[in-house]
Amino acid sequence: MTERAQSTQRALRLGTRRSKLAMAQSGHVAEAVRQLTGRPVELVEITTYGDTSREHLAQIGGTGVFVTALRDALLAGEVDFAVHSLKDLPTAQPAELALAAIPRREDPRDVLVARDGLTLDRLPAGARVGTGSPRRMAQLNAYARSHGLRIETVPIRGNVDTRIGYVRSGELDAVVLAAAGLNRIGRSDEVTDFLSVDTVLPAPGQGALAIECPAADAALVATLAQLDDAHTRAAVTAERSLLAALEAGCSAPVGALADVLPGERDVHEMRLRGVVGTTDGSSLVQLSTTGPVPTSHDDAVALGRELAVEMLAKGAAGLMGERAL
Numbered sequence: 001m002t003e004r005a006q007s008t009q010r011a012l013r014l015g016t017r018r019s020k021l022a023m024a025q026s027g028h029v030a031e032a033v034r035q036l037t038g039r040p041v042e043l044v045e046i047t048t049y050g051d052t053s054r055e056h057l058a059q060i061g062g063t064g065v066f067v068t069a070l071r072d073a074l075l076a077g078e079v080d081f082a083v084h085s086l087k088d089l090p091t092a093q094p095a096e097l098a099l100a101a102i103p104r105r106e107d108p109r110d111v112l113v114a115r116d117g118l119t120l121d122r123l124p125a126g127a128r129v130g131t132g133s134p135r136r137m138a139q140l141n142a143y144a145r146s147h148g149l150r151i152e153t154v155p156i157r158g159n160v161d162t163r164i165g166y167v168r169s170g171e172l173d174a175v176v177l178a179a180a181g182l183n184r185i186g187r188s189d190e191v192t193d194f195l196s197v198d199t200v201l202p203a204p205g206q207g208a209l210a211i212e213c214p215a216a217d218a219a220l221v222a223t224l225a226q227l228d229d230a231h232t233r234a235a236v237t238a239e240r241s242l243l244a245a246l247e248a249g250c251s252a253p254v255g256a257l258a259d260v261l262p263g264e265r266d267v268h269e270m271r272l273r274g275v276v277g278t279t280d281g282s283s284l285v286q287l288s289t290t291g292p293v294p295t296s297h298d299d300a301v302a303l304g305r306e307l308a309v310e311m312l313a314k315g316a317a318g319l320m321g322e323r324a325l
């Protein structure tokens, strides 16, 4: 196609939330789609309930608060496609919308942004650590109990800048954030400690993006699919299948991470780790399972379900009483 023909094509409209993180993620994907198609991509800003509500996420029922307005705009034909943080996406996929691409995931870890460059192990007794996530609270408190740390988790919410602001102002000693989010907005230099996934398992899908468009737009589904990363998709599908099978939402105290390891005779295997706990960290169910690297959606789903069955047998359901839904 000639330059002239390309520029006369209608711009693709990318629906995005207004937050700095969402704009950075959408800007990235917009550029990739421009390169792929030669078509202009226009960002269309959409406000979601999760952006305007002052309530705690656990109270407004975390599942879907950031995505509903974007999905409504897709279904109404107001935008052509949308970019979500995969960890904010409910596990139930509406039939009218396709998860056209899950690009390669970046760092899935949680990190600490603490005063004076402090790490988790060096936080003084009584240190106040901000996080609104029951998953982070449960695992931090469990780690603190077993390592003799005397920290206090404090529920907070707000965008990344707001959360870092609590440390700047001295109100809190530290906050917990996702490495990927800080990377995407260019603030990874704020990190004072990368938390090992052995200490805090990330949220299912953390660090990955989801690109969604109407399932009926087969041409666009096929175009966007070129941005898909098969390994990331298999991993996050297993993680989200675990979450769904535990009947938990994105504000539940559930962590999960799938990765690929060399197994016997160097045949690669997928390991899926999962954790559920009470927010005070007094009880945790933490298990992992390993299987062949999934080559289909159904195989990845099966891996997640298998781990869920094992976790439920160890009492996982009883630890999720505090979930919002």
Ligand SMILES: NCc1[nH]cc(CCC(=O)O)c1CC(=O)O
Pocket: 085, 086, 087, 088, 176, 177, 178, 179, 180, 181, 182, 205, 206, 207, 208, 209
């Ligand atoms: N719940 C908000 C949210 N959704 C996605 C990210 C970070 C980016 C990602 O995990 O992909 C964040 C911020 C955070 O948890 O620090």
